[in-house]
Amino acid sequence: MNVSSFPEGFLWGVATAAYQIEGATDEDGRGESIWDRFSHTPGRTAHGDTGDVACDHYHRWESDLDLLVELGVDAYRFSIAWPRILPTADIDQVNEAGLTFYEQLVDGLLDRGIKPFATLYHWDLPQVLEDKGGWANRETAYAFADYAYTIAERLGDRVSGWMTINEPWVVSVLGYERGEFAPGRTSLTDSLAASHHLLLGHGLAMHALRDLDVNSEAGIVLNFTAQEAKSDHPEDRDKQRFEDGTNNRWFIEPIVGKGYPEDILADLRWDQSPVLPGDLEIISTPIDFLGVNYYTRVIVGDSPAAPTLVSDPNLTEMGWEIYPSGIYEFLTRFHHEHHIKKFYITENGAAMRDVPDDEGFVDDQDRIEFLRRHFAEGLRAIDDGAPLAGWFVWSMMDNFEWASGYGKRFGVIRVDYETQQRTVKSSGRWLADVIEANGLSTST
Numbered sequence: 086m087n088v089s090s091f092p093e094g095f096l097w098g099v100a101t102a103a104y105q106i107e108g109a110t111d112e113d114g115r116g117e118s119i120w121d122r123f124s125h126t127p128g129r130t131a132h133g134d135t136g137d138v139a140c141d142h143y144h145r146w147e148s149d150l151d152l153l154v155e156l157g158v159d160a161y162r163f164s165i166a167w168p169r170i171l172p173t174a175d176i177d178q179v180n181e182a183g184l185t186f187y188e189q190l191v192d193g194l195l196d197r198g199i200k201p202f203a204t205l206y207h208w209d210l211p212q213v214l215e216d217k218g219g220w221a222n223r224e225t226a227y228a229f230a231d232y233a234y235t236i237a238e239r240l241g242d243r244v245s246g247w248m249t250i251n252e253p254w255v256v257s258v259l260g261y262e263r264g265e266f267a268p269g270r271t272s273l274t275d276s277l278a279a280s281h282h283l284l285l286g287h288g289l290a291m292h293a294l295r296d297l298d299v300n301s302e303a304g305i306v307l308n309f310t311a312q313e314a315k316s317d318h319p320e321d322r323d324k325q326r327f328e329d330g331t332n333n334r335w336f337i338e339p340i341v342g343k344g345y346p347e348d349i350l351a352d353l354r355w356d357q358s359p360v361l362p363g364d365l366e367i368i369s370t371p372i373d374f375l376g377v378n379y380y381t382r383v384i385v386g387d388s389p390a391a392p393t394l395v396s397d398p399n400l401t402e403m404g405w406e407i408y409p410s411g412i413y414e415f416l417t418r419f420h421h422e423h424h425i426k427k428f429y430i431t432e433n434g435a436a437m438r439d440v441p442d443d444e445g446f447v448d449d450q451d452r453i454e455f456l457r458r459h460f461a462e463g464l465r466a467i468d469d470g471a472p473l474a475g476w477f478v479w480s481m482m483d484n485f486e487w488a489s490g491y492g493k494r495f496g497v498i499r500v501d502y503e504t505q506q507r508t509v510k511s512s513g514r515w516l517a518d519v520i521e522a523n524g525l526s527t528s529t
Contacts, residue, residue, distance in 0.1 A: 090524035096475030097520040098160035102207040104136045105484040109143035113182035116172025118209035123267035134490030150193045157517040160200040162477045164207035174211045176231040191243050200245035207251040215268050220279035230289035241299035249290040252308040253283035278359045288367035306376030306431045311411035313384050316393045321386025328385045341423040342369040376431035381405035402436040409458040416466035434479035436493040447499050447510040
């Protein structure tokens with residue numbers, strides 16, 4: 086068997102998020118988050134599903150970490166629930182039980198030889214801050230920096246990597262402009278303000294981590310969606326430019342010191358009133374790595390011109406096109422355009438129509454093929470000079486998939502939500518083999 090190998094020391098992991106797996110939303114002093122409020126509002130999530138129990142990881146974390154050993158991962162990306170640490174968002178009212186939970190989790194990972202990678206914000210803003218304006222309010226960025234300092238002061242000696250904000254595009258656009266995610270607002274003005282304050286919060290958190298001199302790397306996680314024009318018609322090409330600008334350039338360019346894209350500023354006619362002197366310098370605080378979340382491609386434009394580009398009819402259960410070469414395109418593009426010194430793929434995976442047998446086992450060959458094709462594109466990007474240093478598969482296990490509820494399954498481990506039984510899927514076994522070989526088999 087021939088193996089196409091990843092570089093020596095390549096980091097392999099899986100990823101989760103607190104609200105999607107922990108449950109125990111009203112235990113041990115945890116406060117209310119915007120996702121608690123949102124999911125309990127009728128009509129907001131599929132079937133009225135909530136994260137109240139989710140995967141009950143809060144009580145099952147030790148056996149879940151044992152499953153990570155079975156997968157053979159080098160690292161685990163998890164998120165910390167802000168309202169579990171600061172239930173009232175008051176920096177003087179730290180919930181010791183919350184800190185203890187994550188301290189035990191981190192120590193449990195280290196005991197098993199697994200590197201902890203902690204995301205500070207994966208969408209569970211304390212509701213008390215949303216009541217004061219949420220991310221549209223500048224004060225939330227400073228509150229986030231205080232929270233980041235609190236966490237890093239306690240765990241900074243043991244966490245291998247810090248990720249400040251997860252997918253600010255999702256938070257600002259789906260949460261504040263389109264109303265599809267928590268907190269469910271529909272205001273472009275609020276969305277633009279939120280996008281800036283999220284980036285400001287990132288920069289301030291980076292300063293907090295630097296001030297503590299934590300012995301670990303730190304960066305931010307951005308989601309990228311390939312935007313392709315339907316045709317070469319000028320209207321379609323301009324639509325592609327705009328969608329790429331708002332989806333892919335809006336957040337990375339300020340982070341690398343280029344400010345907000347001028348063409349998109351003109352398109353949106355944004356007055357930039359939330360941007361105060363010194364903000365862009367804070368936002369462009371150097372990062373150690375860029376986390377890349379990648380899932381799909383979107384074809385944009387509505388001109389009648391022909392011939393036109395069409396998407397691959399092979400879709401995931403989310404209705405997303407399977408387009409692996411987007412991984413290659415973004416890694417090489419940002420390597421050349423912005424000279425990023427290190428990338429991690431921090432999320433990549435697929436919701437598939439998993440059908441368990443009588444024992445709860447899922448033979449998910451479609452997910453294996455999805456991962457195989459994307460891993461191959463990552464290898465191709467490395468061969469062309471992109472500094473890709475690790476890969477976190479989304480997700481470790483099936484979980485609460487936000488507004489889609491429990492109907493969409495991304496895990497390489499199946500969760501029976503009635504019994505909370507975990508069963509490693511074929512994809513999990515295959516992933517363990519890839520990790521052990523640090524490469525993909527090219528022939529048998």
